[in-house]
Amino acid sequence: MKSTLYIAFALTILCSSFTCKKENKTVIHTIKNRETSIDRDSIISFSKQFIGISYLYAGNDPKKGFDCSGFVNYVFKHFNVSVPRSSSGYKNLGPAKKAEDFKLGDVLVFYGYKDKSIIGHVGIICEANGMHSKFIHASSGKAGSVTISDLDSDHYSKRYYKCVDVLPK
Known part of the structure; x- marks a missing residue:
């Protein structure tokens, strides 16, 4: 039981610190470039x-x-x-x-x-x-x-x- 909670906690921290935040930054950056650069x-x-x-x-x-x-x-x-x-x-x-x-x-x-x-x-x-x-x-x-x-x-x-x-x- 302890190990299941420990794994869930570790996965939550990994997701929030790496995947989710980096994806948001990338999306914002891409939108910003579209607004300022016109082909x-x-x-x-x-x-x-x-x-x-x-x-x-x-x-x-x-x-x-x-x-x-x-x-x-x-x-x-x-x-x-x-x-x-x-x-x-x-x-x-x-x-x-x-x-x-x-x-x-x-x-x-x-x-x-x-x-x-x-x-x-x-x-x-x-x-x-x-x-x-x-x-x-x-x-x-x-x-x-x-x-x-x-x-x-x-x-x-x-x-x-x-x-x-x-x-x-």
Whole structure:
């Protein structure tokens, strides 16, 4: 009887001091890493599932449609990253990146196509190659939907304002 109690007591101490506590620490650590580290490829994979969704002024819902900033906002919100809801909100957001430092998931900011004094469009880099990058965005132009475009096309290279990294460091 004494030996049975002794074994039960020893097993209880071993379980509580090694297995249980270490498992809890591991789980907490893993969750913490997920919150602070966002895989840029995941952002692009997630955003590409919306290719073809119709453009809708002031839209931010894949069931109804997106405007450019609504699309960018929707994508980053999925990853718990807060970004402006309006394209004009990107004007003073973060420092501009050099073209050679562009990365997947960075946000490209453009002037309006009629007025070069205001910010009028945003998109997410999905293929980083400096000023020859490609970006995914909700276009009100010919495509009229979420599409991928070339930054070095005449239409966008002339309107380019800056590129910013919105992901947590």
